Amino acid sequence: MDITQRIAQFENMCREDPDNDMAHFSLAGAYNQAGRFDDAATHYLRCIELNPAMSKAYQLAGAALMACGRTDDAAEILKKGYVEASQRGDLMPRNAIAELLEQLGEEIPQVEAKDPQEVHGEGAFICKRTGRPGTQMPRPPFRGPVGEWIRENISKETFDAWIAQGTKVINELRLDLSREEDAEIYDQHMREFLGIDEDLYAQLMGRAKA
Numbered sequence: 001m002d003i004t005q006r007i008a009q010f011e012n013m014c015r016e017d018p019d020n021d022m023a024h025f026s027l028a029g030a031y032n033q034a035g036r037f038d039d040a041a042t043h044y045l046r047c048i049e050l051n052p053a054m055s056k057a058y059q060l061a062g063a064a065l066m067a068c069g070r071t072d073d074a075a076e077i078l079k080k081g082y083v084e085a086s087q088r089g090d091l092m093p094r095n096a097i098a099e100l101l102e103q104l105g106e107e108i109p110q111v112e113a114k115d116p117q118e119v120h121g122e123g124a125f126i127c128k129r130t131g132r133p134g135t136q137m138p139r140p141p142f143r144g145p146v147g148e149w150i151r152e153n154i155s156k157e158t159f160d161a162w163i164a165q166g167t168k169v170i171n172e173l174r175l176d177l178s179r180e181e182d183a184e185i186y187d188q189h190m191r192e193f194l195g196i197d198e199d200l201y202a203q204l205m206g207r208a209k210a
Contacts, residue, residue, distance in 0.1 A: 003033055003034045004034075006030045006188075009169065009172065010026050011027060012172065013027070014043070016168075019050060020165075021046075021047045021051040021130075022047075022130075022158075022161060022162075022193060023165070024043040024046045025043070025047045026193050028040045028041075028060065030192070032060070032064055037067040037068040040064040041065045044057050044058075044064060048077075051131075052084065053084070053088060053130065053132055054130055055085035055093035055131050056090075056129075056131070056195065057081075058077055058078065058080060058084060058085070058093065058097060059078070059100065061074075062077050062097065062100050063100060065077065071104055074104065075101065075106045078097050079101070079109050081093070081097050082109050082111070083109050086112065087111065088131055089126075090131055092128075127154055127157070127158045129158050129194055130158055132157075134155025134156060135155055135156040136151070136155065137155075137156045137159065146205075149196070149200075154194055162194060165189075166186065166193075170186065
């Protein structure tokens with residue numbers, strides 16, 4: 001499936017469920033891949049509006065705004081994201097946001113970075129996709145490095161949300177998962193939904209081959 005088809009699919013999902021933060025996040029990612037940075041920023045910002053805890057969305061919204069020349073807007077959302085990520089203990093998005101602010105020549109907000117366990121409670125499992133506490137899956141949802149990454153980083157609640165979204169993908173695209181090309185389309189939608197970008201996917205698959 002090419003990028004135009006994926007955009008159409010995610011646009012349809014957002015129309016059907018306009019309050020689904022993950023649908024907006026996925027649509028924004030598809031727009032970003034297509035070089036439609038202003039549209040990408042719009043849907044990353046909608047995602048933040050629906051789920052202010054998703055630190056990654058602030059980072060990507062800022063990057064998209066920078067890509068379309070909206071540097072003042074980018075600085076504003078990145079500073080908000082830096083504070084949010086710091087207060088939630090989301091250190092990876094926080095550090096990435098700091099790098100973007102430095103590129104803009106903006107001062108980084110003075111806020112203490114909290115330990116995730118301090119914010120969410122000792123032993124809490126934090127979903128890297130949503131920034132929310134959740135339940136860690138007892139085992140990978142399927143074999144291989146991608147399945148193991150999902151178990152280590154994605155909550156059961158988020159993966160269950162993907163299963164519901166994936167059912168829509170199967171029905172609307174009339175996929176037959178016994179066909180290799182259809183299974184790859186399904187997997188690509190899953191990776192986009194869960195935040196596994198092409199670089200991370202290549203890294204995971206490279207480990208499997210090593």
